[in-house]
Amino acid sequence: MTNVIEIENLNLTFSPNTPQEFHALKNISLSVKEGEFCILKGVSGSGKSTLLSVMGALLKPTSGKLEVFSSPVSKMPDFHASTFRREHLGFIFQNFNLFDEFTVLENVQTALVPTNAPVAHMQTRALALLSMVNLEKKKDTTARNLSGGEKQRCAIARALINNPKLILADEPTANLDRKNSENVIEILTKLNSQGTTVLVATHDEIFEQMIPDLKVIHIKEGAIV
Amino acid sequence: MNFFKFASLTLVRNLSKNMVIFLFFTLFIFVASSFIFTASSLQNSLDDELKRQPDILIQYKKASRNHPIDNGIMEEIKEIPGVEKVYERVFGYYFFDTANKYINVIGVDFLDDEQEKQIKHLYKGFDLKAFLQEDNMLVSSAVKKLLEQYYYEKMFNFIIEDEEPKKVNIYGVFDKKANLFLNDSVIMDTALAKEILGYEENEASEIAMIVPNKLEIDNIVQKLLLITPSSKIITKDNMFKYSHELYDYKGGVFLTLFITAFLGFLVIFYSQASSISGAGKKQIGILRAIGWSINDVIKWKMSEAMIISFVSFLSGVLLSYLYIFLFKNNIFVSIFLGSENVYKDIALEPFFDINSFVILFFITVIPYLASTLHPAWKSSIADPTEAIK
């Protein structure tokens, strides 16, 4: 099986050569295989979110090798990195990060704006995803008026709009109660069973309880342990 | 959904934030566009009026002030080939002592076809015979009002030096359309006007002539100079040029002042737009995380700026059109026409001068967009990891 993510000796230093110098990521090496459900485990401040940002080409590492789908994403200029993100990755966040003033449908379509896709195509694609996460009835509700669980499901639909092969999730269940967390994990496992690779940064025990063949990577103070 | 749709959504959903810019922008456009509408409407009416003027005028000046000209030279001018017609014109200010106002007295030769034609459209149902039987005059609505204030309902007594006051009947009020040029005027027979203004029989304010072939005008001017070397000769082209220069000059001064004020607005706007709020940074972080590039964010921000400026521009122009052409006596007319002699009763003729609005667009929308370039870029490069924190 091919590696979806391959990291070797990756370092990230903020404000190098200054008194505020901070090693956020230290000599990290890891790999994630296609179709794996993988969690990045560690307490808050351990660097999981930072690592996730680096994998998503939102943050450039100081040194080391990083390949996602065999592409050197950290070396790509912005235009290519963004296209790569849009076409291959789906991001899910801890605090949902929806546009509060937008409706559910508009939120889901946001990721398609730069593609200039035809309106009809956007509409059908968005509606299909909303029905998958069971939010079809709320498509015209303003995001502000959704419950936490609904917000996260809407965010998942948005992350899936371009049919990504890899989902990066940052503490997706931290702001949800038990029932909604289970709901989110069910959706993620369903996607995983269809072949999508899932990488979740979390410290929530619920993943280990619910998913049998889970790959766990422990991270502590910016290093893999 | 494209960038414009997305931008219109973000604008509408954050209306309160954008309302201030929108209102200020619209206000600026409103003021400038009102000025333009007033100026170009006045200029257009003036051009129309100038077209009806004779082709050449001769005035006699002493120390650069108008003096009566001897109408004896008319015989000589008639002989110049190419001159179709020569006639005298009489006008001048009569000082209405009690009211401390000036009334413009204009003499017209009603038996002359050319001049009668010009007057006819001013007054419906004008009966020439009845008018000339007695000392009659036509007055403007503003003069009518002024006279009524002093209880001159049917007639007015003009005071003439060393003579009995001259009683002239008010025959009627002429059409308001002419008020732009004749707001403070009364029109009467030439002989009567001469008597009131203290002119001799053989004196006139100026001599006018009509030349059908415009190519002949320069030659005729040369010949006129031989007849009356000390007179001032004004051609229709001179009149147009002078009026255009005056308006262009006034317009240019206004524009310079306007640009300065607008720059002030831009500086305030720029400093406000340059500081991106935490929420704004987060918003951009989210977009970047879901696959927007730096360029996409710039496109969105620029679309927002375009929508704001276009909508403000159009609403400003529309509002001022309604204000200027639906409301009489708007304040801009007073700015343009200057001091108040008699009460102004002027309605502007609607006129749309495209060139002026291209200018207005250039000096407002383009600098506005220019001032949004840097803030748009600055927000587009905001740290995309904001969304994950």
Place this chain on the structure above:
Amino acid sequence: MIFSKSLVAFLFVEATIGLLFIFSFYFAYMILTRWNFNSPSKLQYTLEKRDYFVSLILYFALSTKVVLLPFFINLLNSLSEKLPGAMCAAGVVSANEYGQILLTLKVVIIFISGTWLILNAKDKLEVNLPYIKPRYYLYLALFSLILLELLIEYLYFTNISTEEVVLCCSALYGMSSAGLTLPFGLDIYGVLSLFYATWVLLFLSYIKKYLLINTIANIFYLVLSFYALTYFFSTYVYELPTHKCPYCLFQKEYYYVGYLLWGSLIGGSFYSIAGFAVAKITKFKTDYLYRNSLILDTIFIAVCTLYVVAYYLKNGVFL
């Protein structure tokens, strides 16, 4: 010094663009001197971001300049009212020695900034921004030209006297003109045959993909068109054998056809030259630019010819 509303607005917008360029110059200078694509330093990432700002400014400047060019022509036409002797922009342009230079400079600036933007788009398609150096050398050239243009604009407009009589177009281009003669010692029919022949060459070199020949022919075409339009085709537009002028075409009486004619001609040359430059610098195919060039050149020749044909059909004779 001459003064009008349009002039105030025009100079204001030009100054705005100049200001933006000065604003972006520091960024461009840093990119030229400190660029190192393989460096993972913060500076390099900053420079990559700044590249977007410079592109944005250029994009804005070009769009504004393209809109401003017809406005400028219109401004020149309107100024002719204030200059004794001038009937159209021809007299205003020739009012002093800077007018002709300024017009040429404006076209050159549009050519360069257009080429820059095409190059920029190609550069962004590559994963390592390989054309950044040529782009920024071109930027330097553009920056100097923009400053030069502002200077010449200042000199030009402050040196127009409203007292001195300028020449009108019939004196500049008409029968009596001694100044301008036709190129290569040809008579007008020689110029016309060469003009049509060059178009055939353009067409063939496009079909056969001889791109260098196409570009050279395009420059040749631009020069010939100026003479053919001024001394032959314009008389059919004015329907007057003695009226020869490249500027009166822009006036309302002739339905502003000058904007279409000159626009298509300049656009045609631009696409061919840009196509050649971009193909030289990058490895991208630029056939679509040559195609645009040929379309615009063909519009030009077609409209010119139509005027002659229409005149013949209407009057049964040639001028």
